[in-house]
Amino acid sequence: MNIPENKQRLLTQITAALQPVEGVAAVVLGGSYAAGMASDQSDLDIGIYYYADKPFKVDDIKTVVAKYAVSPATVTGFYEWGPWVNGGAWMMTEQGKVDFLYRNIDQVQQTIDKAVQGEWENHYEQQPPYGFSSVIYLAEVSVCQPLYDPAGVLATWKKTVSVYPQPLKETIIRQSLWSADFTLWQAAGFAEKQDVYNTVGCLARAVKNIMAALFAVNERYPLGDKRVMEQLQGAAKVPVGLREKVDAILCTSLGTLPQNVAQLKALHQEVVLLSDGLYKPLYQL
Template identity: 80%
Template sequence: MHLSENKQQLLTRIANSLQQVEGVAAVVLGGSYAAGMASDQSDLDIGIYYHADKPFKAEDISRVVAQYAVSPATVTGFYEWGPWVNGGAWMMTTAGKVDFLYRNVQQVQETIDKAQQGIWENHYEQQPPYGFSSVIYLAEVSICRPLYDPAGVLAAWKEIVSVYPPALKETIIRESLWSADFTLWQTAGFAEKQDVYNTVGCLARAVKNMMAALFAINERYPLGDKRVTAQLQGAAKLPAGLQEKMEAVLCVSKTTITENVERLKALHRDVVLLSDGLYKPLYQL
């Protein structure tokens, strides 16, 4: 994980403090450090799991935060700003920025169960730029480093998510590439009118859909939209020059807007070819 000595010591102390809080079911290290993508400036992301019928109290989390924060910190209650990123805390410590993320054990379990059936969702309003995918919960479980897991909840989940659900793969590929297809159909008309607002929105939306499809094609769980191509590094099935092609689609000016749409069509064709026949258009547009 390449944690510096002072961050490792801080992580150990915080984990020990959190496991003393009534209602804390498990504590994990997540984020870029758990994923092996951290830099010296990366935050420590600590997941705090709880049972919905006996959660911890935000006041108790505030007391833990007060032990380590060196400046005013933020501590939230549950589900104050959405149904997926369901609470947490942000603080600056002597070893850098630390984030707490609450996770509802029952909600994560339900999300994993639904994924086995090919059920997923993306909550656009939850966070910028493209929302929160339910599949992120599976990604978090897959990469996290348990620090406190007395009931073995994370261990059981890790075994389940170690195999990418075939039904989830098919659903994400089908739905994401169809959404990109339908968006493309709309985009051409906006571009012809030089409608920048709607064209650019469509370009970004369709690229997001194609990235979701590529994760599923390669049976990888996305951790979110940050460093999305880095998360796909080493994947077997990617369009050649993906980063350059994606940026060429998204770098828009009013004079090149129709060219951007053509680049998007080409990228969509590349991704469809990689789907091994799992994608069929819902309608012929």
Template identity: 50%
Template sequence: MKSDPDEKRIILDAITSAFKDVPGIVAIVLGGSQAAGQAHEKSDLDIGLYYFEKHPFDTESIRRIANSFSIQGLPLVTGFYEWGPWVNGGAWITTAAGKVDLLYRNIDQVQQTITDAANGIWHHNFDQQPPYGFRSVIYLGETQVCKPLFDPENIIRKLKDQVTTYPAKLKQTILSDCLWLAEFTLIQCYAFAAAADTYNTVGCFTRIANYLTHALFAINETYPLGDKRAMRLITAFNRSPFNVEETLSKILGHAGTGAQELMASTDLLKALWMETVALTEGQYQPRFQVDTA
């Protein structure tokens, strides 16, 4: 459904007004592509509803308000953590101005994630969502780009202050984790490719591509917002391998089936990994000798 910016603004204001008086909702933000300046005319409105763990809002209140804005029957509204441990609930609504996604955010969990990141700790839940799961560093990206719509206690502002500077310890952890795991996976990849094992070789390709993506975000001290626009962003980074998107598209889109083709694609991916390692300027040192099988 197409809608103009004025319609989206009107529905955004109306939704904010409706939810701000719900007991337990202490802040409301605009997030996603609209907040990050990456939206197009069909982009959803992503609205975050923030609460403290000890004083959550009543999800039935969310359901009633969501119903009032829906133009296509009863919308999907979940309880807390029905969607998983990170995307911890919300609603999908089709409104007169287009699709609106409500996302619950546990302030205590967001704060702990920011604190962990400052100490070089990040988390990953593969089953949270396709294609690569959820990395906790996304919370920092959400916090940085979101636009407060309702924040009477300056909770969002205080969280934003904490993510202004990319944590040095987080950068080192991500580079170490991702580039080592990419390196280790490359070794397995060559063995699978030599055996013409397409299933396992291509599985390694996508795994390595994701590791390299997160490494490049860390090299450029940028928080990711998810996988949807990751390729577009890393292509625009100041520090990124030459033709990174084209190379990954070639590898993932035309991996091949026989041993010779799979080995050639693995060589391309190894070269991309080596370029990424070089961009760390010594912060990551390879641990193995990655040879063809």
């Protein structure tokens, strides 16, 4: 990790302030710094893990935030806006923006257990632009840097997720490429009618599913939709010119809709070939 000295000091101070908070079971550095994709403008993303039956008090988190925030900050309760992005804090400090993310240890454990069995979820309404995939929890565990983990929870999880589960790979590829396949079928009809609203919705939806399949093909956990192309850098099985192809598919006008759909179909076929036979359509559309 290449963290500027001033931010490293702040990270150390905040970690020390969180450790004695009753109910805080582990603290990690996550986000772009942990993933090695940080820029000068990157936030410090700090994960705060707790057990469901022994959560910390939000007021205690507010006390920690008050020590470092230089302007009014936001501190949320648990699960105020959905089942996956289950709370946190956002503050501006003298060293830049810092985000806290709450993580329920029991929920993360259940998610990892299900993933090993080939089960995953995507909640579209949870956050823009494409929702929250349960696989993000595995990505967070994989890249995070434990700062305080007295029970070794993160160490155990890291060992589990270090090998991408084959059942998860097969499930994501099958479901994602089928969803894209079915969406393509719908998109062609919408494009023929010059229905921009529905065609563009289909294009974005299908591209999202194709990207999910590509991560699974390459046995990588996506850390959300930000910098998705950078996350796939160095992957062995990626269509040549992927970024350009995606840009061409999503840059539309009323007169190009059928062309956009044709480009999407071609990209889908490329990824199907990269799946090495793991994808079979449910029906012949």
